[in-house]
Amino acid sequence: MPKNQRSGAPKRARWTPDQKAAAKKGPKKAHRGQSAAGGSAASRPARDADRLARREFSRDDSRGDRRPTTDRGPRREFSRDERPARSFNRDDRPQRRDSRDERPARSFNRDDRPQRREFTRDDRPVRRFDRDDNRGPRREFSRDERPQRSTYSREDRTVTRFSNEDSRGPRRDAGRDDRPQRSFNRDDRPARTFNRDERPARSNDRDDRPARTFNRDDRPARSFDRDDNRGPRREFGSDRPQRSFNRDDRPARSFDRDDNRGPRREFGSDRPQRSFDRNDRPQRSFDRNDRPQRSFDRNDRPRFEDQVDPEAERMEADTWVKATRKSVDGPVDVAEDNGFAALGLSSRLVERLARDGITTPFPIQNATIPDAMAGKDVLGRGQTGSGKTLAFGLPALSRLDNGQKASPRRPRALVMVPTRELAMQVSDALEPLVHVLGLRHKLVAGGLSYTTQINALNRGVDLLIATPGRLKDLVEREAVILDAIEICILDEADHMADMGFMPEVTAILDQMPKGGQRMLFSATLDKGVDKLVDGYLTDPVTHSTDDAKASVTTMEHHVLLIDPMHKKTITAEVANRSGRTVVFVRTKLGADRVALQLREQGVFAAALHGGLNQGARNRVLGAFRDGSLPVLVATDVAARGIHVDDVSVVLQVDPPADHKDYLHRSGRTARAGDKGTVVTLALPHQRRTMERMAREAGIDAVPTKAVPGDERLAATGAVTPSGIPVPEDQVRRVLEGEKRGGRRPGGHGGPRGGGPRGGGPRGPRQGGNRSYGSDRGGQRGERSSYSR
């Protein structure tokens, strides 16, 4: 059974037979080969040499020509010359003793047979694993008394000689003729006694044992040579999982009572006997006023994550970021002039939007929805915060709302996005709309449980929201079949058309029926996107609200020419402000490093990049969203689509790769009409690139020199940082959640294994986020490194 089934698909996974078969033959041959080679540490020749040294070969070994001499007793020594000459005369052979006639007649009477001993499992003595039990005193060695064990190395051994006429000299024991002749006659041996009482008394007196020495110097030096002296490796129970240092690899925490916990806590016998008499119970009150007042404050609710293990939390990650929406309770009046009603959307959708105060479509929604409702292919270009999610989500859901139901494993609509965070954001934004129509949706992305995804697919999913990698994986496992996709939407298509993504994306698109509706949204239309458009869209209607130029006039752009030695300081100065700051860097390591450097300077920052596990990603982004983390240091994983309110500054510590990336990144600020500042640090050699990029992006920023303490920095609201490092426990508290009353049994789990946590992601958002339709178009980019 391939490993991916054991760990990747947890025990409860309900696989269909097809899926099992698919998983078995699975697309993972490479891994198996890998583990076969990597798993058994020693190479075959090395192992054989080792075993040879220990004489472990036996007949059933594949190279069973060498048998051990162990177990046979000392080898009988012959002198060839002493043996009688062999006769080849048949008559000289001793009579065969077991001639048929001499044997007792065989009885075929069943009752004559010796009683067969019955083995029942229960008859067996319980096997003891207790060291102190049954084993007798431990054999004591004095290490020094042991003969030096010889190390076998093939090279060290002398050639075995089978000839007597060699130079070995006389045998060591030659002349010991006083020894009695050894008899090989079994009957000469003293009878073996089976009487326990005749054995010497066994001493269980610890004091009888030689004192153990604790003197380190008495011990022979420890060898670190693997092949040296160690004997076979200790066998661990096969249930012990290989230790992994990958956080995502950890086995799910078990809540099975019988599992691993050690003896159950003993409660004092003073616990009152439980009564099962109904009349003993206190009367239940049905008086509403007796109940505690229900609180509608989310913060009052018990923290769900406190009751949930980390794995379950990850499984639930698609429900993270539950925004507090300013929902209206009770019936909602849909105004006459409701813009969404005018677009022909179902009244339930319009009403649901109105409940959240969404009544006026954004331009891209106005432009796109009618065509999308008509089933046409759509090519949409939308800028930051333009509301693309609703632009494709509303018509897609409206069209799915036709009384049909999704068959198991056959979703009817698919939204593909390039990052997990974006997928979650889309899923969250569409969730209330999906539910109000009685449809089902599911998020399918990496880092989340396979089980919940597979189970949901088996139940039937109308709208699937996915990242390409996991979706392709599930397609290969036949956990999802794309032949019923009526509507397919590619969001952030320019990113999906990147070299690394393209093969997976096209592989998935190729699985879908030709005639379906396709919608493609992209900030720009370049070569890669053209390829997707040409290959997969039919007569698309193009709608663009603006082009890939900075059009947000509320955004200020600064390109600062700085000296490399000032980079760290200036970064901290710019990032340190009352509002939220997103800092972009080129690499994952750079993100970690810059975040650390900021914290060292007193600016609370945390890194977000694809190298973190999904739980950490959720916590960081959640903390940033809920305001407990003011500075987010991110790779371009956060450059697109991620919506967070009130980001006052985007700081590009490493310049973007191109003008599109510049616009994508800067699109994290100045959302929904807010003001925003984009600061890009440029080292001297990056100046010309930045000038060109600014021109292409359509911004008027002239690189100007800056030094720490520059007043232009202060003008953006920057505050000189305190220089006092952010305490580690604050970092932990915010990123790992509040510590609960100190229950963290020693020795359990890893650094975070069973720990409470959650914190950020489920907290309410600050500042009345409008999570609907908030994805933006924009640009992307980056290049050149933080350190020089």
Place this chain on the structure above:
DNA sequence: AAAAAAT
């Protein structure tokens, strides 16, 4: 370079 699947 990053992202997207794991093992």
